[in-house]
Amino acid sequence: MGRRILVIEDNRDNMMLITDILQSLDYDVLMATDGKRGVEMANSARPDLILMDLALPFMDGWAATREIKATPELRHIPIIAVTAHAMLGDRERALAAGCDEYIAKPINMEELKTKIARLLT
Numbered sequence: 001m002g003r004r005i006l007v008i009e010d011n012r013d014n015m016m017l018i019t020d021i022l023q024s025l026d027y028d029v030l031m032a033t034d035g036k037r038g039v040e041m042a043n044s045a046r047p048d049l050i051l052m053d054l055a056l057p058f059m060d061g062w063a064a065t066r067e068i069k070a071t072p073e074l075r076h077i078p079i080i081a082v083t084a085h086a087m088l089g090d091r092e093r094a095l096a097a098g099c100d101e102y103i104a105k106p107i108n109m110e111e112l113k114t115k116i117a118r119l120l121t
Contacts, residue, residue, distance in 0.1 A: 002026045002027050002028045003027055003028065003048040003049070003120055004027070004028045004029075004030060004045065004047040004048050004049075005022055005027045005028070005029055005030070005047055005048065005049045005050070005051060005116070006030040006031075006032065006038065006041055006042060006045065006047035006049070006050045006051070007019060007022070007029060007030070007031050007032070007050075007051045008032045008033075008034075008035065008037075008038035008041075008050065008051065008052050008053060008056065008061065008064065009031075009032075009033065009051070009053045009056075009082070010033045010034060010053060010055075010056050010057055011053070014053070014082075014105070014107075015031060015033070017107070018051060018082070018107070018112075019031065021109055021112070021113075022116075025113065025116075027116075030045055030047055033056075033057075034056050034057045034058040034059065035056040035057070035058055035059030035060055035061055035063060035064035036058040036059040036064075037058075038050070038052070038056070038059075038064050039059065039064050039067050039068060042068050042074055042077065043071070043073075043074065046073075046074070046077070047077060048077070048120060049077065049078050049079075049080070049116060049119055049120055050068070050077055050078070050079045050080070051079075051080050051082050052064065052065055052079050052080065052081050052082065052083075052099065053081075053082055053083055054081055054083040054094065055083065055084065061081065061083065061097075062093070062094075062097045065079055065081070065094075065097045065098045065099055066097050066098055068098070069097075069098035078100040078101070078119040078120075079098065079099045079100055079101075080099065080100065080101040080102070080103060080112075080115055080116070080119070081094035081097075081099040081101070081102045081103065082103050082105065082107060082112075083102075083103075083104065083105060084104070084105040086104035086105070090102075091104075100119060101115045101119065103115065
C-alpha cells in the first residue's frame with residue numbers, strides 16, 4: 001500500500017487533476033469536497049499528508065487546518081495549502097493557520113511533486 005494523501009478540494013476539475021497526478025505517482029488518494037468532511041476524514045483515515053484548498057464550503061480551509069493542527073493525534077500530518085488565494089500575505093496567513101507549505105493555483109505540478117516528496121521523507 002502506498003502513502004495516503006487526503007485531498008480536500010471542492011472544485012471537481014481540480015480534484016480530478018490532482019488525483020490523477022497523485023495516483024500516477026503511486027499515492028493512495030482520499031477525497032473530501034468540504035472542510036468539515038476533510039477534518040472528519042483526517043480523524044478517521046489518518047493520512048500521511050493533506051492537500052488543503054482554502055476556499056471550501058461548510059468550513060473553510062483556514063479553519064479546517066487550525067482544527068486538524070489543534071488535534072494532538074493529527075498535528076504531525078503535513079498540510080500543503082493549494083489555493084487561488086495568491087495575494088500578498090496569503091502564504092504567510094496559510095502558514096500561520098498551520099499549513100506546512102503553500103502552493104498557488106494554477107498548480108505547478110513539479111512544485112507539487114517536490115513539496116510532497118520533501119514532506120513525506
